[in-house]
Amino acid sequence: MTAWTEAASKEQSEKFLGCYRKLGEMLVASRPDVLVAITVEHWTNFFLNHMPAFCIGRADHYDGPVEEWLRIPKARVPGDSQLSAEMLAACLDGGFDPTFSDELLFDHATMLPLHFLNPNMAIPVIPVIINTLTTPMPSPKRCFAFGQFLGRKLAGSEKSVAVVATGGLSHWPGEAKHGKINIPFDRKFLDTLISGDHAKLSAYSHEEINVEAGSGGHEIRTWIALAGALPEWRAELLAYEPSVPWATVALWLSFIVHKTKERSQLVDHRSVANMMRYKQRQKAAAIRPRPFVVSSDF
Amino acid sequence: MSLYQLQKLIYHVNRDPSQRERYRQDPASFVKGYELTEEEKNAAVNVDVRKLYTLGVHSLLLRPFSLLHKVSNEDYAQALAGLE
Numbered sequence: 001m002t003a004w005t006e007a008a009s010k011e012q013s014e015k016f017l018g019c020y021r022k023l024g025e026m027l028v029a030s031r032p033d034v035l036v037a038i039t040v041e042h043w044t045n046f047f048l049n050h051m052p053a054f055c056i057g058r059a060d061h062y063d064g065p066v067e068e069w070l071r072i073p074k075a076r077v078p079g080d081s082q083l084s085a086e087m088l089a090a091c092l093d094g095g096f097d098p099t100f101s102d103e104l105l106f107d108h109a110t111m112l113p114l115h116f117l118n119p120n121m122a123i124p125v126i127p128v129i130i131n132t133l134t135t136p137m138p139s140p141k142r143c144f145a146f147g148q149f150l151g152r153k154l155a156g157s158e159k160s161v162a163v164v165a166t167g168g169l170s171h172w173p174g175e176a177k178h179g180k181i182n183i184p185f186d187r188k189f190l191d192t193l194i195s196g197d198h199a200k201l202s203a204y205s206h207e208e209i210n211v212e213a214g215s216g217g218h219e220i221r222t223w224i225a226l227a228g229a230l231p232e233w234r235a236e237l238l239a240y241e242p243s244v245p246w247a248t249v250a251l252w253l254s255f256i257v258h259k260t261k262e263r264s265q266l267v268d269h270r271s272v273a274n275m276m277r278y279k280q281r282q283k284a285a286a287i288r289p290r291p292f293v294v295s296s297d298f
Numbered sequence: 299m300s301l302y303q304l305q306k307l308i309y310h311v312n313r314d315p316s317q318r319e320r321y322r323q324d325p326a327s328f329v330k331g332y333e334l335t336e337e338e339k340n341a342a343v344n345v346d347v348r349k350l351y352t353l354g355v356h357s358l359l360l361r362p363f364s365l366l367h368k369v370s371n372e373d374y375a376q377a378l379a380g381l382e
């Protein structure tokens with residue numbers, strides 16, 4: 001969306017930016033101490049010599065975006081190494097064994113939503129990276145359980161934590177099938193997500209995602225993890241807008257607003273825009289009173 | 299066939315500004331640092347999108363690599379035409 005802003009129609013671009021602005025305002029208004037980003041990466045930190053299923057960042061700061069063609073300013077994002085360490089300790093004590101990293105670069109998947117949602121990078125961020133890039137990947141069932149575990153841990157934190165999940169729905173980025181979108185798959189997934197059908201979310205198989213949603217569709221694991229992180233999931237889809245204004249251009253927008261009791265609010269937002277089926281999305285979830293979730297992809 | 303090495307080269311160019319600069323200044327010399335076949339070396343030096351794709355380079359390594367070389371979406375799609 002930032003790389004090829006002019007490729008989408010002005011109306012769609014404005015709609016996209018408007019939604020991002022709204023979500024950013026909601027996020028800032030919720031005044032989180034920390035933003036946990038359930039995210040993916042695209043050969044930015046990890047390669048085939050060492051590919052973790054789950055990795056939690058433990059750095060004091062993260063730099064990005066790594067892509068010089070993304071056309072958003074480079075920024076240093078503060079971390080919260082103390083909370084990262086607490087999360088890691090809880091995981092290893094509780095049956096999950098993520099790797100950790102004291103140096104991670106952010107690519108578009110993380111930087112794009114932060115660019116819009118975290119102005120001036122004022123809110124510290126903890127990245128939780130899921131391998132959705134290359135097989136074998138953690139199962140949707142495991143992603144849900146991992147999200148559930150993290151949600152419980154963060155709910156007990158002294159800090160107010162917002163959770164942002166970022167990733168795409170169906171897309172085949174950079175492949176010969178680029179440009180394809182499986183709208184029925186996306187719709188069904190969104191319905192399942194919104195209805196809070198945890199059993200169905202966990203039951204997605206790698207093969208089903210691979211065939212129906214493509215290599216990029218594996219990123220729905222972040223959404224599934226997010227659903228796990230939210231104790232009460234009542235979401236509303238604000239927008240899902242697939243379109244192909246040019247032969248090779250696609251832009252999707254979907255926003256989900258989640259409302260829990262009282263003042264709690266969860267925002268789940270996703271958007272995708274690109275000429276090659278790259279997507280942007282965001283989900284945000286509120287774990288503590290008034291927190292959120294946002295997600296994004298490129 | 300040394301797909302691992304070929305992908306590693308692209309990974310380095312994509313993510314590391316200093317290696318990217320070395321590659322840009324002298325790609326033929328840069329690729330000698332990897333255990334590649336002549337076919338793979340040529341594909342990496344010439345940014346032969348179709349060849350790199352058919353050799354098995356991951357699409358999310360290849361597309362960013364091609365973007366560094368200003369390969370437009372149309373040209374990229376054209377390079378892969380018929381491979382679906």
